């Protein structure tokens with residue numbers, strides 16, 4: 001992120017609205033707070049001298065492809081809304097201001113907000129890792145309606161250490177499949193580690209294996225990956241050393257990439273995990289992103305101020321560290337996370353052998369008791385089955401209820417037996433009531449936090465997934481902007497647009513400015529809302545009327561158009 005931009009973003013976030021409006025943090029043009037429910041006169045102020053001003057004049061005698069009239073424009077930088085028209089030509093924003101020019105098509109955005117399309121930097125959308133985190137893939141669900149309906153026009157996948165092992169092939173497949181939204185990816189460390197190290201993975205790599213990982217990452221970066229992701233709670237990432245990660249992060253940094261980490265701990269040990277992220281950022285000289293920042297388990301709750309203080313201190317040291325967060329107190333991942341890594345190593349056959357062996361089984365159960373103690377849990381009733389293909393009738397039930405249904409008992413022993421059976425029979429994913437509201441709100445509202453779902457392309461009616469894939473951005477706008485007023489609308493939008501674009505170096509998106517690619521959303525800030533809830537997730541968000549991707553409407557007047565103009569996103573600062 002450019003320092004000036006960072007400063008203006010911080011100012012926009014920290015100053016009260018009146019002060020922000022009186023001293024605009026970036027633009028010198030007089031701006032007015034738009035009142036979407038009460039139409040106001042168009043700004044009559046003369047354009048300022050700056051060439052990239054929002055009132056840049058259209059080229060004369062050129063018809064536009066599309067004119068969006070009368071909207072309340074929020075440009076993505078945190079600058080207060082202003083009333084303006086937007087003209088689009090050849091997929092780009094051609095003019096902004098009070099426009100009266102010929103156009104092939106037009107949209108009246110009276111009483112509506114017009115913003116840059118939302119960029120969700122934390123998703124799981126590739127088929128190779130399907131099941132690992134309960135995700136579905138963008139190539140088989142290319143209309144991505146669950147994302148479009150909450151305003152998301154670009155996603156970054158390959159998170160939590162899990163990516164396609166063939167990034168160039170994956171990105172090329174995106175371009176031939178033509179999804180509705182744009183798709184970029186990170187290179188997953190777990191994926192690299194599995195490719196480079198065969199056999200027993202519970203060890204550091206040999207120098208040859210480290211070199212192999214490095215060259216696979218190099219190839220991924222050359223193909224356009226946005227950086228390296230880690231998933232340090234997942235096998236085999238959980239067996240990695242910090243030195244191994246520093247070395248790989250250096251390679252990602254050489255190509256302009258970011259280090260995005262699902263940290264080793266999100267519990268009471270989160271401070272050790274933050275130390276590791278900070279060390280990697282410092283020693284590898286890389287920008288770092290803490291993925292889905294959270295505090296898991298009752299024993300960790302309430303520590304958000306300390307966590308943020310540690311991140312702020314790292315930034316004041318000059319490190320570029322940012323974070324993303326989703327707007328739920330529930331997490332979601334594989335149910336295998338409730339079982340010790342040592343029991344899972346080597347795959348399902350090895351797991352089945354271990355639980356059939358009385359002594360090994362007892363050791364696994366003893367370690368699970370230690371894990372529950374650390375998390376502040378007495379059983380697994382806080383976990384709900386999201387997806388279990390072997391017995392879908394358990395989907396939506398807590399582990400306790402599912403144990404009663406299948407084993408006739410909901411005791412702790414029965415719950416453990418059920419978890420073993422699920423893992424032995426192919427594994428499943430869960431939704432976990434894991435966080436508390438004050439921590440989540442503190443993380444969400446920090447100026448360096450972007451809004452990201454940790455979600456996937458979804459089909460309505462399939463399994464019982466976490467609601468974040470259907471509602472995350474809309475929920476922020478409904479609950480944290482309109483509801484409790486934690487965030488100004490302009491600030492919430494900044495966290496969904498320019499902040500992720502700048503952090504991940506996604507070129508020419510995330511802002512409404514002349515020359516930018518026309519990824520745009522139009523929505524009613526008074527009605528926008530999520531409808532998806534835990535246990536009843538299959539509802540699309542409401543309130544978005546039009547969504548443009550690369551200048552083409554994928555949602556128009558509340559209806560999916562069937563158009564799929566999405567493209568692969570590739571890191572361009574790659575040498």
Ligand SMILES: [Zn+2]
Nearest residue numbers: 160262291292
């Ligand atoms: Zn993760």
